[in-house]
Amino acid sequence: MSEKDKTTEEKILEAARRIFVEKGMAGARMQQIADDAGINKSLLHYYYRSKDKLFLAVFRMAIRDFIPGIKGIIFSDISVYEKLDLFIKRYMDVLLSKPFVPMFILQEIQRDPERLFNVFLEAGIRPDYILKEFERSIDKGVIRGIDPKHLIINVLSLCIFPIAARPMMQRMFYANDPAAYQQFLNERKAVVSDFVINAIKP
Amino acid sequence: MSEKDKTTEEKILEAARRIFVEKGMAGARMQQIADDAGINKSLLHYYYRSKDKLFLAVFRMAIRDFIPGIKGIIFSDISVYEKLDLFIKRYMDVLLSKPFVPMFILQEIQRDPERLFNVFLEAGIRPDYILKEFERSIDKGVIRGIDPKHLIINVLSLCIFPIAARPMMQRMFYANDPAAYQQFLNERKAVVSDFVINAIKP
DNA sequence: GTCTATATCGGGATAGAC
DNA sequence: GTCTATCCCGATATAGAC
DSSP states (O other): OOGGGSOHHHHHHHHHHHHHHHHHHHHOOHHHHHHHHTSOHHHHHHHSSSHHHHHHHHHHHHHHHHSHHHHHHHTSSSOHHHHHHHHHHHHHHHHHHSTTHHHHHHHHHHHOHHHHHHHHHHTTOOSHHHHHHHHHHHHTTSSOOOOHHHHHHHHHHHHHHHHHTHHHHHHHHHTTOHHHHHHHHHHHHHHHHHHHHHHHOO | OOTTTSOHHHHHHHHHHHHHHHHHHHHOOHHHHHHHHTSOHHHHHHHSSSHHHHHHHHHHHHHHHHSHHHHHHHTSSSOHHHHHHHHHHHHHHHHHHSTTHHHHHHHHHHHOHHHHHHHHHHTTOOSHHHHHHHHHHHHTTSSOOOOHHHHHHHHHHHHHHHHHTHHHHHHHHHTTOHHHHHHHHHHHHHHHHHHHHHHHOO
């Protein structure tokens, strides 16, 4: 689909996504979103009644993009180690294809965690199932005794943080070379998987 | 020092810190900072000429609070494992005593990474030394062959993320019980240290 | 140093023509 | 559906009295 064939609504959503991620909800300007989308400011209000509604639309879109690939893995019928490996790789793939999501969600976590929690619930994201599975694996001695909550948060940390903190890490470790850091993030899929698996092997 | 003995300037800085962390630079309101400090809005401008200057003051204070305990460890003369263990525990202690710092810095990373990088440089924060030390340890076979950059970023991720994402994690895993999550974070010092050390043992 | 009052401006939102 | 013009509130910032 060429740039011109995009509906106005699509152009708005994409522009809004860019600006909201860069500036956050409060820092974003409707004018800038309109400019970025190549349309008039009033049209934003025509399609979405308010800034808040536009933000929510972008937000839901981000969540939806983000989820489908993940849920399949969690409920699939493979070993814990395969599951962890697959999850980490798939999860990082999704994050790399939507690198704006981490900061977007972190900002929303501060702004209104309850609303975010409900969006997650709607999407069927709950830790219960995987928590139980880790517990069983620990009981069976398949993985080392670590509180499953810590394990989950470790995995999330290792995947999310390097993307959220990208501008600084890229500057510090790669003299601000985007291609080099991208390469680093690609390697990271295997590195994190190894790291976690080594850490929890009995 | 009682609440009353604090100078106006101190009261402003503390209030500003709270509000800036909660709302971010753009979302924060001078009025709210003034209310929170129990003073008049104009006084903010009397002490700090503008919102941006106030933000910068809070920011530098945050960095300064944050650094001293850390640097000592990096250059101390102990084994890599002891150093990692000590660093993780001390670093998380600092983060726990200044829990606003992670989001504050993450926001600033998006807003102006170059300025932040320079503030870090001023404070003497550079990854070179520890990077080299990890390399030597890998060459000697003391730790498993992992790209030292990944190792550093893993440690940072594991320490920082759970605090930055606290409101959501607390809601998901502890039914929003702050004391329970605080307890979780305290445990975490030892858990992360174990996790990392297990992951890199040859 | 601290307050009240006010200037000034930017930005979200709406009205209305086409 | 898309544009121009405009409203109006809220927020930063300043002036000036005490």
